[in-house]
Amino acid sequence: MRPLIVIGNWKMNGNLASNQDWVKTVARGMESGMPAGRKFAVCPSFPYLSQCSTLIKEYSLAFLRLGAQDVSAHGAGAYTGEVGASMLKEMGCKYVIVGHSERRQMHQEADESVAAKALQVLDSGMTPVICVGETADERNSGRAEEIVCSQVAKQVSVLQDRLADCLIAYEPVWAIGTGKVASAQVAQDMHRAIRLQLAEFDEDVASHVGILYGGSVKPDNAVELFAMPDIDGGLVGGASLNPQDFLAICQA
Numbered sequence: 001m002r003p004l005i006v007i008g009n010w011k012m013n014g015n016l017a018s019n020q021d022w023v024k025t026v027a028r029g030m031e032s033g034m035p036a037g038r039k040f041a042v043c044p045s046f047p048y049l050s051q052c053s054t055l056i057k058e059y060s061l062a063f064l065r066l067g068a069q070d071v072s073a074h075g076a077g078a079y080t081g082e083v084g085a086s087m088l089k090e091m092g093c094k095y096v097i098v099g100h101s102e103r104r105q106m107h108q109e110a111d112e113s114v115a116a117k118a119l120q121v122l123d124s125g126m127t128p129v130i131c132v133g134e135t136a137d138e139r140n141s142g143r144a145e146e147i148v149c150s151q152v153a154k155q156v157s158v159l160q161d162r163l164a165d166c167l168i169a170y171e172p173v174w175a176i177g178t179g180k181v182a183s184a185q186v187a188q189d190m191h192r193a194i195r196l197q198l199a200e201f202d203e204d205v206a207s208h209v210g211i212l213y214g215g216s217v218k219p220d221n222a223v224e225l226f227a228m229p230d231i232d233g234g235l236v237g238g239a240s241l242n243p244q245d246f247l248a249i250c251q252a
């Protein structure tokens with residue numbers, strides 16, 4: 001049985017005061033317990049990892065884990081401005097997002113570099129959240145499944161068995177930050193296709209890998225999405241900035 005996982009991606013948002021309020025509100029909301037068999041995490045910007053790690057401990061938020069939004073494809077060395085996986089581990093991260101479409105589009109990240117980042121994350125004992133997804137043009141031209149499965153296949157070719165320790169996030173680019181959520185059936189169909197693609201490599205790996213949906217997840221659509229058999233939770237951007245909405249999605 002795969003656990004349901006909800007991960008909040010704050011992107012380049014937040015500040016010391018608002019982060020504190022967020023953790024305090026989520027701590028209050030989680031006080032009375034959370035549904036069993038679920039995992040929750042939040043991914044602040046790099047400068048706030050230390051603050052959020054301390055706050056999570058301070059509020060004894062055992063339910064909430066910490067994650068990062070990106071990582072270097074290299075271990076250590078002369079890579080000015082980059083952040084290594086071992087540093088994220090030291091800051092208390094459990095999850096690291098790799099290959100988010102904003103990084104693929106704005107920083108020209110290719111599948112090879114996404115896989116190299118995932119390996120760094122695995123080698124440091126954390127879980128990579130590998131993002132895949134098609135653009136609106138790719139979907140409109142009937143190539144959505146082909147594009148997404150080819151992105152997954154490239155990860156399989158590098159990560160092989162280690163994929164069992166990864167999460168995949170299907171995030172249709174046209175649904176990210178647009179309010180245009182994929183219908184639960186459209187998302188389920190793609191999650192199924194991803195699982196079948198993984199099963200071509202190894203059926204056991206395919207049945208264990210959590211596949212999250214991301215793209216305009218909100219409290220009012222999360223229940224239907226998460227009820228789908230191949231949707232194992234969500235990667236939530238905008239709605240995760242509001243602690244009440246994040247809590248509502250975690251309860252969904």
Ligand code: PEP
Nearest residue numbers: 176177214215216237238
């Ligand atoms: C994301 O950035 O990963 C995301 C899913 O954003 P949003 O929920 O705002 O669409």
